[in-house]
Amino acid sequence: MRGADEQQSQIFSYLSPEARVRKDHPLRAIRIMVDEVLAQMSGSFGAMYAAVGRPSIAPEKLLRAQLLQMLYSVRSERLLMEEMDYNLLFRWFVGLNADDEVWDATTFTKNRDRLLEADVAKQFLAQVVAQAGAKGLTSDEHFTVDGTLLEAWASVKSFQPKEKKTPPPGDPGNPTVNFHGEKRSNDTHESKTDPESQLARKGPGKEAKLSYSGNLLVENGNGLIVDAEVFQANGTAERDAALVMMEKLSGTKAVTVGGDKGFDTRGFVAECRAGRVCGKQFTNRRSRRRSCRE
Numbered sequence: 001m002r003g004a005d006e007q008q009s010q011i012f013s014y015l016s017p018e019a020r021v022r023k024d025h026p027l028r029a030i031r032i033m034v035d036e037v038l039a040q041m042s043g044s045f046g047a048m049y050a051a052v053g054r055p056s057i058a059p060e061k062l063l064r065a066q067l068l069q070m071l072y073s074v075r076s077e078r079l080l081m082e083e084m085d086y087n088l089l090f091r092w093f094v095g096l097n098a099d100d101e102v103w104d105a106t107t108f109t110k111n112r113d114r115l116l117e118a119d120v121a122k123q124f125l126a127q128v129v130a131q132a133g134a135k136g137l138t139s140d141e142h143f144t145v146d147g148t149l150l151e152a153w154a155s156v157k158s159f160q161p162k163e164k165k166t167p168p169p170g171d172p173g174n175p176t177v178n179f180h181g182e183k184r185s186n187d188t189h190e191s192k193t194d195p196e197s198q199l200a201r202k203g204p205g206k207e208a209k210l211s212y213s214g215n216l217l218v219e220n221g222n223g224l225i226v227d228a229e230v231f232q233a234n235g236t237a238e239r240d241a242a243l244v245m246m247e248k249l250s251g252t253k254a255v256t257v258g259g260d261k262g263f264d265t266r267g268f269v270a271e272c273r274a275g276r277v278c279g280k281q282f283t284n285r286r287s288r289r290r291s292c293r294e
Contacts, residue, residue: 017092027093030071034064037127041120048118057103057111063124064094066112077112078105129226139221140251144258147215147238150230152197154210159184159191159199186234200233213237217245220258239268246275254278 021028038060045059065080068090074080084090085102096102103111115121132138186198197210215238217227227245231237239262246257254276 017088017096017098020088021092025089027089030067031064031093033128033131034067037124037131038063040127041123044118044120044123048114048120056114057108058095059111059115059120061095062108062111062115063121065090065108066121068093076105077109081105081108125228129224132222132224137222138224138226139219140249140255141253142220142256142258143226143246143249144218144220145215145238145242145245145263146218146259147213147241147262149200149202149209149211149233150214152191152194152210152212154191154194154197156210158193159189159210161188162190196232198233200235213241215241215245217242238262239265243268243271243275246272246277249276252276 048059049056065084068074069077069080072083074083081102081104084094084096088098091098091100129138133140184199189199191197191210194210197212199208200211200213201208211233213231213233215229215231216225218224219226227248229241229245231241242257242259242263246255249255255278257272257277
């Protein structure tokens with residue numbers, strides 16, 4: 001018998017968002033680990049807020065929502081709020097009931113900035129790494145370093161000479177700029193909207209963009225990220241960040257580190273040898289002037 005294509009609105013719902021999430025969903029295991037870390041950070045959360053006043057968005061829910069945004073590559077907070085409005089999986093993970101109202105995107109962003117200013121996000125990730133270490137999931141001997149360019153939130157049009165010149169005609173918010181024939185470098189130019197960003201490119205033939213250098217330290221046991229640093233994209237940022245991250249490693253025993261050919265310089269290798277790094281492997285097959293052997 002053919003079923004009828006009808007939809008009748010129900011006044012009451014007897015299923016919670018948790019009941020809609022299958023038992024073997026990967027987010028269930030992640031939620032358990034996240035809740036354990038958030039419980040340990042309750043004291044830090046309490047110190048951030050006043051004892052009286054209008055209640056804000058719970059910091060635990062903020063961090064869970066931010067984690068969802070990273071895991072599912074949601075490109076904006078506004079789209080994240082839209083997803084949470086109709087996605088029961090997202091509602092369950094964050095801690096919202098089916099009837100709870102989703103926050104305004106602007107309100108969510110302002111509350112998120114408060115957490116970032118207090119370095120809560122960094123503390124949260126550090127607790128996650130410590131949790132993995134306590135369960136024996138991370139190696140404390142063998143590591144890999146790598147970096148990439150993070151595009152800055154600044155237009156190339158904002159990259160202008162440091163010496164003030166007469167502004168071009170047109171809309172001051174989006175001026176007409178002709179870069180043809182003009183030599184631009186980080187020594188003579190800077191972004192007027194993000195002065196700390198640097199003009200950089202990923203490789204020969206690639207376009208130059210205002211960027212930062214994002215760097216990771218990964219343990220080789222299970223490929224887990226144990227540290228991260230963001231530096232100015234000044235040409236030596238990857239090596240500088242690697243030294244900083246290796247310096248922060250706990251313990252006193254020697255470690256090994258691997259990386260690509262960008263780390264194969266005499267200065268970086270000497271710094272590694274002066275520290276705790278006893279072994280290294282930097283892939284550099286094209287150059288005959290390698291600072292260390294594979």
